[in-house]
Amino acid sequence: MATMKFLCDTKRCIECNGCVTACKNENDSALEWGIQRRRVVTINDGVKGEASISVACMHCTDAPCEAVCPANCFYKTEDGLTLHNKDTCIGCGYCLYACPFGAPQFPKRGAFGSRGKMDKxxxxxxxxxEDHSDAERQxxxxxxxxxxxxxMCAELCATKSLLAGDAEIVSSIFRERVAYRGSNSAIWG
Amino acid sequence: MNRWFKQLGLVLIVALTTAFSAVSFAQSAPAAETEGQIWSQLKAGATGETTSHGQFHNQPINTYDLRLLDVRSDWLAPGLMLALFGMIIIFVVFIKINGISKLHGGFSGKMVYRWSKFDVSIHWLGAIPCLLLILTGLVLLSGRYFFQPYIGEGMWASMVYGAKQVHDVMAIPFMIGWALMTVLWAKNQLPKLYDLKWMMVVGGYINFGPFKGKHPDAGFANAGEKLWFWAFAAFGLVISASGMLLLFPNLFEPSRTLSLIALILHSVSAIIITAFSIVHIFMATVMSEGGMECMVSGYCDETWATQHHNLWFDEIKENGTLKYKDQA
Structure with a gap:
């Protein structure tokens, strides 16, 4: 099977936040107020070396969230995705500490670190x-x-900066872009 | 006329080319400066601007030593299992071979005042939550490796959720008990020279070989109890401090890496406290005949006092603080 990956081409990202909006709209049924699964971060904003990058769960092969979870609620799909079971999640927040990308987010910030079920x-x-069941949608x-x-985020990316799909196809598209740009400064970063 | 135009055109081309190359030089120079730097900046943990209000969302990548994760799964999770069940097995085998420490001449029936009612209550204020924290902590740290494979997903989910809730709530009385015991009892736990001799004969608890029948000197607390006290004081501090970071992230706002380090320190302290707790419980309930009474009524049998804490007994007899329980 395929190994699904995201890739954000910093030379193309224009910080339009279209991916963020697309994600929020598409997954609206599951998102509690304040939860944002994808975000665009701009480093060196307004100065030399400015670059924007769209970040969400990177679906790591050897995922730190999965390694640290006390409830062991994460699982790998046959498409190489790292997903989780909200019924098993205890809302301890360890995955948020372990994730390099800040992908896990929690709906609550209560006393005793009670956070509610993780969302990412x-x-x-x-x-x-079951696929497309009400429970899954909720x-x-x-x-x-x-x-x-x-x-949806990658499908709606206006500049095709954010790519999603099988890792081999994504990387071949990106390799082609770099070759076409024909300069060292055109590679990622 | 034609030639004049041609010459003008040539001048224009030269001028435009120069201008273009000047412009492109001006552009390529800073581009060369940032070449490959975005990736290194991101890997170094650069933060930026974002419209998201999610936690830690202004930082694309947070890097830390990934070996922390292996330490937890490969060492700490089995370590806590060993600290609990391994120590129990070792102690059961030890008692089978060695036997317990009996009171010579049996109980005297005269009960000596040893602990106040307040002392007994702060002991249990710390002890009952401590036991629950050990059991729930075991589920949280080692459960996914040792329990989950043998039970259904639904049962596992409620088990680990229950463990988390109990662990969170019990942390508070445990910390109060720990703080009171540490502060109020420390003066009786200062190491003395005769503690070394106590250690040399393992407290006189070994019933064979050269150790047999030895009864080393001990004050109010013996060397083993002192070791437990100071281990509990020190690792209790580490486990409470790291636990507070994990329990009240909104109050202390620790970084993600600090939270992971707290998680490791919390587990290491838990392993040490668990191993000591098992020894402590076995000593009080099984190993040392008459020992448990101290933390039930606060009084100990006179024979027990002279056998296990002779220096303390001599001292209170001498300075007149010796107090017997009223015989009903």
């Missing part, structure tokens, strides 16, 4: 429930992958 990008692939949002479609 699912690569628009839903959760462990907890995880869209399941576009089951329909043979790619995540």
């Amino acid at each position: 990008c699912t690569f628009c692939a839903g959760g462990p429930e 907890k995880y949002g869209a399941n576009r992958l089951a329909e043979g479609k790619l995540p």
Whole structure:
């Protein structure tokens, strides 16, 4: 099977936040107030070396969140995605500490560190429930992958900066871009 | 006329080319400066601007030593299992071979005042939560490796959720008990020279070989109890401080890396406190005949006092603080 990956081409990202909006809209049924699965970060804003990058769960192969979770609620899909089971999640927040990308987010910030069930990008692939069931939509949002479609954020990216799909295809597209740009300064970063 | 135009055109081309190359030089120079730097800046943990209000969302990449994760799964999780069940097995085997420490001449029936009612209550204020914290902590640290494979997903989910809730709530009385015991009892726990001799004969608890029948000197607390006290004081501090970071992230706002380090320190302290707790419980309930009474009524049998804490007994007899329980 494929190994699904995201890649954000910093030379193309124009910080339009279209991916953020697309994600919020597509997964609206699962997102509690204040939860944002994807965000665009601009470093060196307004100065030399400014670059924007769209960040969400990177679906690591050897995922730190999965390693640290006391409830062991994470699982790998056959598409190489790192998904989680909200029924098993205990809201301890360890995955947020372990994740290099700040992908896990929690709906509450209460006393005793009570946070509610963790939410993160699912690569628009839903959760462990039956595909397109109500339970899946309420907890995880869209399941576009089951329909043979790619995540909404990448599909709606106006500059095709954000790429999603099988790692080999994504990297061949990017390699082609770099070759076409024909300069060392055109590679990622 | 034609030639004049041609010459003008040539001048224009030269001028435009120069201008273009000047412009492109001006552009390529800073581009060369940032070449490959975005990636290194991101890896170094650069923060930036974002419209998101999510936690830590202004930093694309947070890097830390990933070996922290392996330490937790490969060493600390089995370590806590060993500290609990391994120590129990070792102690059961030890008692089977060695036997317990009996009171010579049996109980005297005269009960000596040893702990106040307040002392007994702060002991249990710390002890009961401590036991629950050990069991729930075991589920949280080692459960996914040792329990989850053998039970259903639904049962596991409620088990680990229950463990988290109990662990969170019990932390508070445990910390109060720990603080009171550490502060109020420290003066009786200062190391003395005769503690070394106590250690040399393992407290006289070994019933064979050269150790048999030895009864080393001990004051109010013996050397083993002192070791436990100071280990509990020190690792209790580490486990409380790291636990507070994990329990009240909104109050202390620790960084993600600090939280992970707290998690490791919390587990290391838990392993040490658990191992000591097992020894402590076995000593009080099984190993030392008459020992448990101290933390039930606050009084100990006179025979127990002279056998295990002779210097203390001599001292209170001498200075007149010796107090017997009223015989009903």
